[in-house]
Amino acid sequence: MIDKRPKIFISYAWGNKEVKDRVKELAERLRHDGVDVVLDIWDLKEGQDKYAFMEQSVNDETIDRVLIICDKVYKNKADNREGGVGDETVIISPEVYKHNQQSKYIPVIFERDENGETYIPTYISSRMYIEFSSGNEDDYEQLLRMLYEKPLNKKPPLGEMPSWLLEDNSENIKMEGEVRKLKKANENGRGDFAKNNARKFTDIIINALNEQQNVETFKKADAIDKVNALKKIRDCVFEYIEELAANEELSAEFLIRLFERLYNETPKADGVTYSQSNVDCFAFFRWELFIGVTAILLNYESYSILYEILKNTYFLRANFYSGSEQRPSGYLEYNRYIDSIEENKSHFDKNYFSKIAFLLCGREKYPILTKDAMARADLVLYQLSTVFDIVSYRMYNFWFPYMYSYVKGDLLWKRLVSRRQCEKIMPLLGVDNIIKLKNLISQAKHNSGVRFSGAFNAAPNILDYIKEKDIGTLP
CATH class of the missing domain: 3.40.50.10140 (Toll/interleukin-1 receptor homology (TIR) domain)
Incomplete structure (x- = not known):
């Protein structure tokens, strides 16, 4: 009325x-x-x-x-x-x-x-x-x-003063400014903005992360509090990448360079600001970012980009104290057991199979990065690591899916019964025909050892969703 x-x-x-x-x-x-x-x-x-x-x-x-x-x-x-x-x-x-x-x-x-x-x-x-x-x-x-008096362009409600104005962190201001400029450029049809400003945005993110280490409250915090302190930076990175993906401006080159620099340049390897809580909170940051980016790429079906960042050889520092030596590595280096979080008792009211997984579940960023989307992305990273030949210096040569117990329903693999879906998914596995697809997926067998201690179910692999003989049998 x-x-x-x-x-x-x-x-x-x-x-x-x-x-x-x-x-x-x-x-x-x-x-x-x-x-x-x-x-x-x-x-x-x-x-x-x-x-x-x-x-x-x-x-x-x-x-x-x-x-x-x-x-x-x-x-x-x-x-x-x-x-x-x-x-x-x-x-x-x-x-x-x-x-x-x-x-x-x-x-x-x-x-x-x-x-x-x-x-x-x-x-x-x-x-x-x-x-x-x-x-x-x-x-x-x-x-x-x-x-x-129902205008199309309604004046938005008056908000609150941005919290970052109270912070002594100029890099946070620059970071949020870059996100706003990217969105404005896309609204105005300036597709060249992202390409010309990718390095600048990465520089700002690295500087913002390292500047955070100089904040007194950050220095005194434990790894979990430090993870929470970095959430604003994480949100800005995800917002920037989502904007690129939505406008088909995202490139594997940008993501590879971002991940490589995050590993090599955060936390600062100056021998002075080094602490285990710093190492662990930045390890969580990189792990969360890798899962979130995977979820975004799966959401937009940017399979060829995902394949490139998973098959890429990264040159990563061998230790976080000096940071001088770099060695060729695969994406598995972004997945590790984080002692100071998994063994923390003060922040959790009960035991969980994985405390980093539980922590990540509470850090959803709608509409894309839901708990389910991130859990599925984590599991896909494990499954693909069982079929790809990846450089690793670990005892086990696969991505451990800490969030697998949160996955609900089927993954995209069940649709591979359709030839059309096979053709759609081939870029994700780097193949160009169904025979090669079958040969690769034949390696993705169930491994009952990929489970938490005390857990009844192991993490499912691709062949738990579809039988090899059924792949591509329907139109």
């Missing part, structure tokens, strides 16, 4: 049948849409004084708006004070000049001259008008929204 039906009077110049027909059509449509229209065609009866009718309609306090239909004839009569239009002008113009904030009198453009200029009477030429000369349906919607 609406609070009040708008009531309007339409003022136009007599003498042009085409204009009169258009005005009548407009009035009928407005009436149909609930607007009470006062119009001479309906409301001026034989024997009535037409000038009295016009004066009464213009001055009627129950009239919310007066639509002034602007064409060449109306402008000439208004400017020269001729006929009924001239009389209305004499009545209206003092109100317009006296109350410059009023919005009762609305010019509606029905005609333009040969140069595209509007025919608006001089006394109201400075007022915002509604375009009606093009016949565009959006113009009618704009008029209707104006009459009902």
Whole structure:
């Protein structure tokens, strides 16, 4: 239900049948849409004084708006004070000049001259008008929204002062600024912005993370509190990557460079700020980011990009104290047991199979990075590590899926019964035909050893979702 039906009077110049027909059509449509229209065609009866009718309609306090239909004839009569239009002008113009904030009198453009200029009477030429000369349906919607005071572009509610203004961290301000600039560039169709600013954004993220280590409260915090302190930076990175992915601007090169620099440059390997809680909180940050990026890529079906970052050889520092030596490594280096979190008792009210998994479940970022999406991404990273040849310096050569117990329902592998789905998923596994796809997936067998101590179920592999012989058997 609406609070009040708008009531309007339409003022136009007599003498042009085409204009009169258009005005009548407009009035009928407005009436149909609930607007009470006062119009001479309906409301001026034989024997009535037409000038009295016009004066009464213009001055009627129950009239919310007066639509002034602007064409060449109306402008000439208004400017020269001729006929009924001239009389209305004499009545209206003092109100317009006296109350410059009023919005009762609305010019509606029905005609333009040969140069595209509007025919608006001089006394109201400075007022915002509604375009009606093009016949565009959006113009009618704009008029209707104006009459009902339901604008398309609503002024957003006034928010609170950004918390980062109270922080002594200039990199946080730059970081959030880059996210805003990327979104604005995409709104304006500037697809080159992301490519030209990828390195700058990575620099800002690295600096923000390392600047955080100088904050006194951060220095004194344990690994879990430090993880929570880095959440704003994490959110900015995810927001930036989601924006790139949504606009098909995301590249494997950008992600590879980001992950490599995060590993090699955070925390700072200066031998001074080193602490185990720093090492562990940044290990969590990288692990969470790798899972989140995987979830984003799966969401947008950017399978070829995901394949590239999983098969890439990263050059990562061998230790976090000096950071000098680098060695070739696979993505498994972003997945590790984090002692100071898994063995922490002060932050958890009971035991969990994995405390880092439980911690990550409480750090959802809607709409994409839900608990389920991240759990599925974590499991897919494990499953793909069993079919890819990945450089590793570990005792076990696979990604341990700490979140596998949170996965609900089936994964994308069950759809591989369809040849169409096989073709869709091939880029994720780096193959180009179903035979190669089957050969690769044949390695993804169930491993009962991939489970938590005391857990009943092991992490499922690809062949737990589909049998090799069923792959590609349907259209």
